[in-house]
Amino acid sequence: MNEKTQPAVSVIVPIYNVEKYLPQCLDSIIGQTLSELEIILINDGSKDRSLEIINEYAEKDKRIKVVDKLNEGYGKTVNIGIEAAMGEYIGIVESDDWIEPDMYETLYRIAKSHNVDVAKSSFILFDDESGKSCYSWIPEHDAEQVINPRQNHAIFYVQYSVWSAIYKLDFLNSNNIRFLETPGASFQDTAFTFKVWAMANSVYLTKRLLAHYRIGHDSQSGKSKDKVFCVCDEFGEIERYMAAHPATFRRLENIFNRLKYNSYFWNFNRLDNENRETFRKRMREEFTPVLKRNAIDFHAMNLNDRLEIMRMIYPKPIGEKILFLLKNLSWTLMFYWRETTKFPKQWIALKIARLFQ
Numbered sequence: 497m498n499e500k501t502q503p504a505v506s507v508i509v510p511i512y513n514v515e516k517y518l519p520q521c522l523d524s525i526i527g528q529t530l531s532e533l534e535i536i537l538i539n540d541g542s543k544d545r546s547l548e549i550i551n552e553y554a555e556k557d558k559r560i561k562v563v564d565k566l567n568e569g570y571g572k573t574v575n576i577g578i579e580a581a582m583g584e585y586i587g588i589v590e591s592d593d594w595i596e597p598d599m600y601e602t603l604y605r606i607a608k609s610h611n612v613d614v615a616k617s618s619f620i621l622f623d624d625e626s627g628k629s630c631y632s633w634i635p636e637h638d639a640e641q642v643i644n645p646r647q648n649h650a651i652f653y654v655q656y657s658v659w660s661a662i663y664k665l666d667f668l669n670s671n672n673i674r675f676l677e678t679p680g681a682s683f684q685d686t687a688f689t690f691k692v693w694a695m696a697n698s699v700y701l702t703k704r705l706l707a708h709y710r711i712g713h714d715s716q717s718g719k720s721k722d723k724v725f726c727v728c729d730e731f732g733e734i735e736r737y738m739a740a741h742p743a744t745f746r747r748l749e750n751i752f753n754r755l756k757y758n759s760y761f762w763n764f765n766r767l768d769n770e771n772r773e774t775f776r777k778r779m780r781e782e783f784t785p786v787l788k789r790n791a792i793d794f795h796a797m798n799l800n801d802r803l804e805i806m807r808m809i810y811p812k813p814i815g816e817k818i819l820f821l822l823k824n825l826s827w828t829l830m831f832y833w834r835e836t837t838k839f840p841k842q843w844i845a846l847k848i849a850r851l852f853q
Contacts, residue, residue, distance in 0.1 A: 499830065502582060503532055503582055503584070504604050505534070505585045506533070507534065509521065509538065510538050511550065512591070513542045514568065514591040515544040515546050517592040520594050521590075521593060522537075522593050528595075533583075533600065535559050537553070538562075538573050539565065540565065540567050540569070540570075540661055563577075570675070571677040572675075584664065584665060585604060587661070593707065594708050599707060602704060603616075612698040613696040613843040614662070614663050615662050615699075616701050617661070617705065617706040617707060618632055634702065635651065638651060641700070641820070642700075643700075645693035658688060660709075667696065673690070673692060676729065678726070687731070690752070694741070694745075724767065731759070760807070764779065798853065
């Protein structure tokens with residue numbers, strides 16, 4: 497690549513104590529069939545051999561730029577990479593993952609031919625403990641075409657995966673889209689992803705499996721007591737950002753609240769009992785006004801989900817549960833009869849009874 501030529505894609509790799517997996521990650525990047533890459537390796541204060549490894553790679557490949565800094569967390573590290581990037585598009589690869597050899601050539605070709613803000617692929621989840629893989633697909637009805645996320649809402653509900661896409665740098669900069677920089681936080685792809693889908697006018701989704709995401713080797717990540725409310729910080733960041741775009745937020749508020757519920761419910765279930773009750777209080781505080789004004793997307797939420805949200809938000813006061821059921825009588829009856837075609841009436845009765853336990 498000529499020094500005066502703009503890179504097609506700037507690949508940002510945030511690195512922290514990953515010496516075991518780092519060579520596989522870097523080999524998959526430098527071996528890309530798209531050679532017009534800028535590779536930004538950012539060492540976030542690693543205490544192992546990670547910095548030594550990336551310096552060795554930088555000596556062999558002039559496309560690599562190394563940034564060594566004190567530990568400031570994932571969000572700050574990726575933002576530093578975005579600020580430093582010179583490419584037309586940026587990609588993010590987590591340093592314990594790896595990518596297919598033609599990932600960036602495929603996504604860049606798609607992005608250029610369709611002139612989109614984002615080009616995104618399906619990906620493979622690899623369980624580091626079992627050695628098994630499973631696949632995450634793009635919604636079938638949105639695949640292999642250009643969509644506008646504000647009109648095609650299914651993409652909002654796809655598993656967060658910032659590392660299986662490329663983003664036009666001008667798009668990120670003009671909309672001031674960055675990661676939340678809370679040190680030591682988790683789930684920092686949550687707010688970034690929502691901002692991208694909320695502001696993008698054109699996104700191309702392909703079913704090609706181009707990224708490998710490693711799970712299982714850090715099973716305690718995000719579970720510590722001081723990270724109980726990290727997911728809340730992410731949704732608070734979304735609200736802060738969308739306050740500057742009120743018209744867009746009004747159109748997406750119900751979707752935002754459904755995503756928030758999904759994330760909070762997932763977080764609730766992974767916590768131990770003490771932290772679970774602390775988090776339940778936070779959920780009730782935030783969702784009671786949302787439910788009262790019916791500002792949540794109930795689309796595709798089955799009866800079991802609806803009863804679960806009531807049990808979560810209203811764990812004790814029977815009167816509030818009864819009022820909520822009556823207020824939402826129409827969907828309660830509709831889903832009651834729909835579910836009885838698949839389950840016996842006793843199953844429905846047990847589900848409703850569980851609310852009042």
